[in-house]
Amino acid sequence: MKETFCRFLAMLCLVQPVVAGEAPDRLARIAASKQLRVCIWPDYYGISFRNPKTQELAGVDIDNARELARELGVEVQFIDSSFARLVADVTADRCDIAMFAIGITPQRQEKLRFTQPHLASDIYAITTKTNRRLHSWADIDKPGTVVVVARGTLHETVMKTRLMAAELRVVDTPAAREQEVQSGRADVFMTDYAFSRRMLDNSDWARLISPAGSYHVTPYAWAMAPGDDRFHARVDKVLGDMKRDGRLLANVRRHGLDPMLVR
Numbered sequence: 001m002k003e004t005f006c007r008f009l010a011m012l013c014l015v016q017p018v019v020a021g022e023a024p025d026r027l028a029r030i031a032a033s034k035q036l037r038v039c040i041w042p043d044y045y046g047i048s049f050r051n052p053k054t055q056e057l058a059g060v061d062i063d064n065a066r067e068l069a070r071e072l073g074v075e076v077q078f079i080d081s082s083f084a085r086l087v088a089d090v091t092a093d094r095c096d097i098a099m100f101a102i103g104i105t106p107q108r109q110e111k112l113r114f115t116q117p118h119l120a121s122d123i124y125a126i127t128t129k130t131n132r133r134l135h136s137w138a139d140i141d142k143p144g145t146v147v148v149v150a151r152g153t154l155h156e157t158v159m160k161t162r163l164m165a166a167e168l169r170v171v172d173t174p175a176a177r178e179q180e181v182q183s184g185r186a187d188v189f190m191t192d193y194a195f196s197r198r199m200l201d202n203s204d205w206a207r208l209i210s211p212a213g214s215y216h217v218t219p220y221a222w223a224m225a226p227g228d229d230r231f232h233a234r235v236d237k238v239l240g241d242m243k244r245d246g247r248l249l250a251n252v253r254r255h256g257l258d259p260m261l262v263r
Contacts, residue, residue, distance in 0.1 A: 026096055026231040027072075036069040039081035039095035043174055045198030046255045048078075048100040060119070061099040061222075063251040064242070068099075071238045084152030084172070087111045091225050097235065101194065101220040101260075103154040113226045115236045117219030118248060119260040121192035123155060125209040126199050127181060134187055137211045141166045148186040150174045155190040158216050178203075192218075193260055219262060 030036055040048035040061065047059040057078060069076035081089045081098060090098050090112060101121075104114050125147075127134050134140060140147065145166040149155040150173060159168055169186055171177050174195075180186035182205055191199070199206040222239070224232060242248040243263060252261045 026228050027234060030072060030074055030096060034074045035077050036065070036072055036074050036097070037077050037079055037095040038065045038069075039079050039086070039089050039098040039100070040065075041082050041100040042080050043082075044100050044194065045201075046194040046257050049198075058255070060251045060255045060257055061101055063254065064118070064222075064239075064248070065099045067242060067247060067251070068097075068235065068238050071241075072234075082152065083150070083154075086152070086223070090223055093225070096224065096231075098223045101192075102223045103218040104221055105154050105157060105218070107157060108223070111226075112223040113232055114221040114223055115232070115239050117221045117262045118239060118243070119220040119252070119257070120217055120262050121194065121220065121260050122211060122217045123158065123190050123215050124193060124196040124211075125188045125190055126178075126196060126206050127188040127209060128184075128205050129207045130205075131187060131207070134209060137209055137215070140188060140209070145188070146180075146186040148177050148180045148189045150177045150189075154218055155192075159190055162216070194257055197256065220260075 040057070042048060042050035042057065044059065048057065048061045049059050050057050062078075065076050065078070079089070079095045081095070081100070086098055086102065087108065089095060101119050102108070102114070104117060108114075125137070125140060133145065139145070141163050143165045146169055147159060147163060147166050148169045148171055149159055151170050156170055169180065171180060177189045178199075181189050188209065196208055200208060222235065224235070239248070249261060252258060
């Protein structure tokens with residue numbers, strides 16, 4: 001019994017203490033696994049979109065993720081996420097980084113760490129071509145108008161504070177948001193520049209309403225878990241290099257999102 005206890009004490013002496021709050025060395029883990037795990041929202045047209053027919057991924061942040069993985073000398077693994085699951089997926093270590101044009105908001109900054117912004121967008125509205133009540137942005141925030149947003153998006157937070165007269169309806173998915181408007185149960189849904197391109201390119205019923213001036217421009221970036229300064233600095237350097245040498249510009253132009261570019 002005494003001998004067993006002594007062996008137990010000896011084993012304890014060999015265990016390295018863990019410093020409270022010490023961040024894991026993510027770059028070392030990525031190098032060891034030879035894989036960069038990237039969370040994406042596969043419904044984000046022009047950003048991280050999975051073609052429903054071919055199942056192939058395309059978009060500016062798909063290209064950017066592949067470029068980041070190349071810089072790190074590893075392969076990229078894409079992991080499906082969403083704006084509603086963003087914080088949980090990143091902080092629970094389901095992925096090393098989220099790359100799907102994530103709006104930098106105060107609420108997200110409390111839980112996530114962002115790179116420098118690479119894109120930015122104002123808010124845009126999509127209604128139907130047959131809607132006779134809405135002709136301009138000024139027609140939206142009026143009694144009787146139903147505005148719909150997707151849960152977890154920055155549009156939910158913004159419209160909760162900006163709408164004074166219109167009714168705001170929050171739905172669980174972007175598809176539900178579109179169905180509410182197309183069916184006539186809602187008048188308009190709010191989105192950004194990239195997703196508005198999808199609606200105009202693929203929906204013959206959709207009509208775009210743009211703000212008369214700047215309404216609420218939000219910078220977009222990539223997000224990771226707090227801590228690990230070395231990983232954050234490495235990713236941010238890659239993004240900065242891509243801005244300077246034109247790789248980011250080329251990726252943005254490839255998907256027709258020039259107005260969103262942050263240099």
